[in-house]
Every structure is written in C-alpha cells, then in structure tokens.
Amino acid sequence: MVQSIKYDIVTDLTARLSGAKAIVLVDYKGINIEQVNQLRNRFRESQVDYFVQKNTLIKIALNGLGITELDPYLNGPTAVAVCKMDEVSPARELTKFLKEVMENKNYPSFKVGYIAGHIFDAVELTALAKLPSREELLAKVLSCMNAPLSNFVSINQGIIRKFVYALDAIVKKQAEAS
Numbered sequence: 001m002v003q004s005i006k007y008d009i010v011t012d013l014t015a016r017l018s019g020a021k022a023i024v025l026v027d028y029k030g031i032n033i034e035q036v037n038q039l040r041n042r043f044r045e046s047q048v049d050y051f052v053q054k055n056t057l058i059k060i061a062l063n064g065l066g067i068t069e070l071d072p073y074l075n076g077p078t079a080v081a082v083c084k085m086d087e088v089s090p091a092r093e094l095t096k097f098l099k100e101v102m103e104n105k106n107y108p109s110f111k112v113g114y115i116a117g118h119i120f121d122a123v124e125l126t127a128l129a130k131l132p133s134r135e136e137l138l139a140k141v142l143s144c145m146n147a148p149l150s151n152f153v154s155i156n157q158g159i160i161r162k163f164v165y166a167l168d169a170i171v172k173k174q175a176e177a178s
Helices: 002-017 033-045 055-064 089-100 122-129 134-177
Strands: 022-027 048-052 079-083 109-115 118-120
Touching: 002 055, 002 079, 022 089, 033 048, 033 089, 048 089, 079 089, 089 109, 089 122, 109 122, 118 122
Parallel strands: none
Antiparallel strands: 022 079, 022 109, 048 079, 109 118
C-alpha cells in the first residue's frame, strides 16, 4: 500500500517535471506559512509550479527523466519551482519576492537551477533574474532594426519639406512681381 502511494507520487512528480524549461531548487528554511502562500501566488501568476516533496522522491522522478545533475543538491529542506513556459520566470519571481516581501533577507534562497541542460548556481540564477524579459529584449532589437529606416524616412521628409518651401517662396515671389 505504501509503495503504491509512493509510486503514484513519483508518477505525479515525473509529470510535473517533464518538459520543464527551468527547474530551480529552493531552500525554504526560515519562511513562515503566510510568506509561503505569497510566494506560491506569485509563482502561480507566472505559470511556475512550486511544490515541496521528499528529496528521495524528487530524485527518483528526476532520475527517471535522465536528470542526475541535481542529485547532490537534494538534501535538507528543498522546494522545487518548475516552469514549462519560460526559463527565467522561477529565478525572476523568487528574486522579486526576496526584494519586495522578505526585504533582502537571505531566505528563502536558491540552491541550484537546471536550465536548458546546464546547472546554474545561486549567483548565476540571481544574475539571470536581473536580465530583461524576453519581450523587452525583442522590443530593443526591433527598435534597433527600425532606427535606420526611421532616420531615412525623416531625412527624406526634410528634403521634401525644403523643396515645398522653395516652391512656395518662388510662387510668392512671382505673385509679388506681377
């Protein structure tokens, strides 16, 4: 009976972890239940799955997916933040939570992140969280691509405007002469 329950939990964990673009392990020590609920709500709004489960069961599920790099970090109190949509969302939301709610305390803290097949330590995850969002980066790229064309159009408008002013001056001069 116990084995079947554990099997069901591992199956559920495997489903939650499969296809993840980012898996971030969080040390949640020192945080109270009200703060945990605030963090869960923030993660939920960002489409990040946040849960706490036994380390051995998480390890079994990750190993079933072929991810063994996180095994050394699965000790002590560990929560898991998983995002299937965006690689940076878990790190960004936890960093915002630490700044806004926890007032820059050292907990909860990053243990490690697994993003695109690479391990990111706490320092790298914090740096990753400070990067602009995908939409902001795309907007910057588009504005850089659009700038030369925009400048070309404004230069041409200036030439046309000066030509119209010259024609207008000629017409006024001829009207005064007649």
